[in-house]
Amino acid sequence: MKKGLFAAIICSVALFAACDNEDEVAKKYEVTVNVSSQTVNIDSLGLILNVNAVSENGKTTSATAENGKAVLNLVAGSYSITVTGSDEFYNYVGSSKVTVTNANTSVSIILGKSKPEGKIIFKELYFTGTPQSYWTDGFYELVNNSDEVQYLDGIIMGIVENGYGSPSSWADEEGNLPDYYPMTNHTVYFPGSGNEYPLEPGQSVVVATRAINHSARELEEGDEQSPVDLSNADWEIFIPDQSFNPDTDNPDVPNLEIAKSKFGFDFMPPTSGGSLILAKIPADSTMESFIINNTLKPEGQWMAALCVPSEYVIDAVDVVYFNEEQNICKVILDSDDAGYVCASSSDEEWADPAYSKRSIRRKCTKVENGRAYFADTNNSSNDFVQYGQTPVPHRTFTAAD
Ligand SMILES: [Ca+2]
Ligand SMILES: [Ca+2]
Numbered sequence: 294m295k296k297g298l299f300a301a302i303i304c305s306v307a308l309f310a311a312c313d314n315e316d317e318v319a320k321k322y323e324v325t326v327n328v329s330s331q332t333v334n335i336d337s338l339g340l341i342l343n344v345n346a347v348s349e350n351g352k353t354t355s356a357t358a359e360n361g362k363a364v365l366n367l368v369a370g371s372y373s374i375t376v377t378g379s380d381e382f383y384n385y386v387g388s389s390k391v392t393v394t395n396a397n398t399s400v401s402i403i404l405g406k407s408k409p410e411g412k413i414i415f416k417e418l419y420f421t422g423t424p425q426s427y428w429t430d431g432f433y434e435l436v437n438n439s440d441e442v443q444y445l446d447g448i449i450m451g452i453v454e455n456g457y458g459s460p461s462s463w464a465d466e467e468g469n470l471p472d473y474y475p476m477t478n479h480t481v482y483f484p485g486s487g488n489e490y491p492l493e494p495g496q497s498v499v500v501a502t503r504a505i506n507h508s509a510r511e512l513e514e515g516d517e518q519s520p521v522d523l524s525n526a527d528w529e530i531f532i533p534d535q536s537f538n539p540d541t542d543n544p545d546v547p548n549l550e551i552a553k554s555k556f557g558f559d560f561m562p563p564t565s566g567g568s569l570i571l572a573k574i575p576a577d578s579t580m581e582s583f584i585i586n587n588t589l590k591p592e593g594q595w596m597a598a599l600c601v602p603s604e605y606v607i608d609a610v611d612v613v614y615f616n617e618e619q620n621i622c623k624v625i626l627d628s629d630d631a632g633y634v635c636a637s638s639s640d641e642e643w644a645d646p647a648y649s650k651r652s653i654r655r656k657c658t659k660v661e662n663g664r665a666y667f668a669d670t671n672n673s674s675n676d677f678v679q680y681g682q683t684p685v686p687h688r689t690f691t692a693a694d
Contacts, residue, residue, distance in 0.1 A: 319368040323397040328361040328376050330404035333385060335361040340385070342378040342404075345674050349619040351635055351643035353674065369393050373621060375631045376402050377672050384409065384671060386631040407628050410669045411571075412439040413448060414608040416497050418569060419652035419684035420562045421636050423507075423519040426648055428564055430507035430519040432526065432686050435571065436497035438667050443492050446485030447580065449552055449572040450500070451476040451601065452562045453609075453624045458616030461624050462593070470626055473587070473600040474570055474609075478557040480599050481530055481549040482580065495664035499686045501526035502560050504543035520650050521684055530560040552584055553599040564647040566614035566636055568624050572605045603629055610673050612636055612653060615645045632674025637681045651681025656694040665690035 326344050328335060335342075342358040348370050356363045358376065365374075375388040386407040391400045416436040422428035433450060437443045454477040455461055460468055463475050483490060492498065504526040507519035529546040538558050542548065562569065574583040590597035603626055611625035611633040623633055638649030655677050656668040668676040678694065 321366040321368050322393050322395070324365045324367050324372075324374075324391060324393060325397070325399040326358060326363045326365065326374060326376065327399060327401045328358055328363075328387065328404055329401065330385065330387075332406055333380070333404065335404070340378050340380060342376050342385075343675065344374065344376050345632065345672070346372045346374045347621075347632070347674055348372050349621060351619075351637070351679065353679065367393050369395060373633075374400060374402065375627075375672060375674060376404060377407075377631055377670050377675065378404070379670070386627055386671060388627050388631055405628070407631065407671045410438070410671075411608045412437060412441075412443045413445070413492060413571065414438050414667065414669055415569065415571065415610050415655065416667060417652050417654040417684065417686075417688060418610065418612065418636075419521065420502075420564065420567065421638075421646040421651050421681065422564050422648045423650050424517040424648050425515075427507075427510075427519060428561060428648070429503045429559060430521050430523065431502035431560065432521065432523055432684070433500045433569070434497050434686060435492075435500070436667060437492040437494055438669055440494050442494070444485070444488050445483040445490040445492055445498065446487050447482060447574060448607070449480060449482040449570075449574070449601065450549070451480035451552070451570055451572070451599070452478050452560075453568040453570060454598065455563070455566075455568060455614050455624045456622055457563060457565075458614045458618070458620055458622065460622050463591075470624065471600070472626070473589075473602045474606070474625075475589075475598040475600050476553060477555050477598065478562070479530070479532055479554045479560050480552040481560065482552050483528070484547075484550050495666075497687065498527040499523070500528040500530060500549065501546065502530055503541050504529040504546035505541060517650070521686060523686065526686070532559050535559070550580075552580065553588065555596060555598055562612070563614060565616075565645055566612045568609065568611045568613075570601060570606050570625070570629070571608040572601045573607050574605060610634060610653070610677065615643065615647075619643065628671070630671060630673050632672040632676075634673040634677040634679060640680055642680070646681050649681060650684070652684035653677050654682050654688065657690040657692075659693050660690050
């Protein structure tokens with residue numbers, strides 16, 4: 294994981310250097326980040342913390358903090374600052390927003406324990422679609438990033454309701470998110486009674502929205518072809534009884550189960566950005582009772598939703614929604630994802646990814662004996678390649694990013 298952190302720092306510095314020409318006329322100010330914690334003694338452990346500041350247009354500036362202090366040089370603007378670190382027992386995370394005006398400033402961040410590294414985690418997500426509003430070519434790849442066999446049985450995959458560029462309607466008046474995730478569209482899960490669908494260390498599975506060869510579809514004049522063939526996907530999401538835009542079911546590819554349907558066609562995060570979670574229900578609960586007990590309709594909501602408690606989340610990726618104002622509206626709690634990632638249509642900046650044929654993918658930290666290991670610090674600003682990528686199901690790696 295440490296190598297992953299260093300890779301993240303190097304990548305962020307490279308990104309920042311690439312932007313220097315544009316910024317050379319803009320004056321930079323010192324932002325002193327003071328980190329404190331009630332759960333870990335920062336001074337006595339000599340914990341080195343990675344500090345990441347992400348501006349509203351997605352530019353990242355990084356530094357390390359020793360003895361709880363770091364200094365960043367930032368141009369005026371609004372930033373999301375996240376601090377992450379780890380010792381031999383825990384990962385730590387804290388974050389704060391800061392607005393830099395025309396003076397040096399300081400910000401205090403309180404560090405808390407974050408969840409341990411995940412075992413089954415998202416490897417690559419593709420849902421932005423292809424031009425001409427072709428969106429059924431999405432896929433979701435999950436990998437076992439641990440050194441032991443893990444089981445897919447009962448793992449829930451769902452889309453967190455967001456505000457399409459505005460704050461989530463599930464946040465309170467102060468903007469605090471609840472400690473559960475309201476699911477939108479369709480929420481799915483892997484079948485099995487507990488140990489029917491093993492995933493070997495390093496092995497991944499591709500879940501297709503529709504398990505067909507999208508790159509061979511019949512085009513009309515001016516259409517662009519999809520980049521993916523999903524006819525050999527490992528799993529498929531099949532939503533029966535869709536009268537408009539009916540779903541297709543490849544009989545050779547097993548289907549996930551449906552936990553809860555709210556509205557919408559098939560499995561479809563917003564093509565401009567949607568956050569996803571993986572969750573595992575507690576061992577003493579059945580899927581049926583879990584769904585009943587966690588379907589909520591708080592005051593002010595127009596419809597009940599399956600609300601997955603944060604404590605059962607095993608991986609989360611806050612893919613923020615693109616909007617012209619570049620308001621960053623996180624919907625994932627810091628303890629599950631301290632950062633965020635944008636599925637951009639550009640390699641270098643934040644641009645609307647809708648129908649851009651772009652995926653987001655996790656960074657590879659090392660390759661040993663042919664097996665790739667992936668970054669998982671519970672901070673997608675560090676762990677994922679920022680901006681959109683060309684989607685590749687079962688992408689292979691020969692070296693670390
Ligand atoms: Ca489908
Ligand atoms: Ca099928």
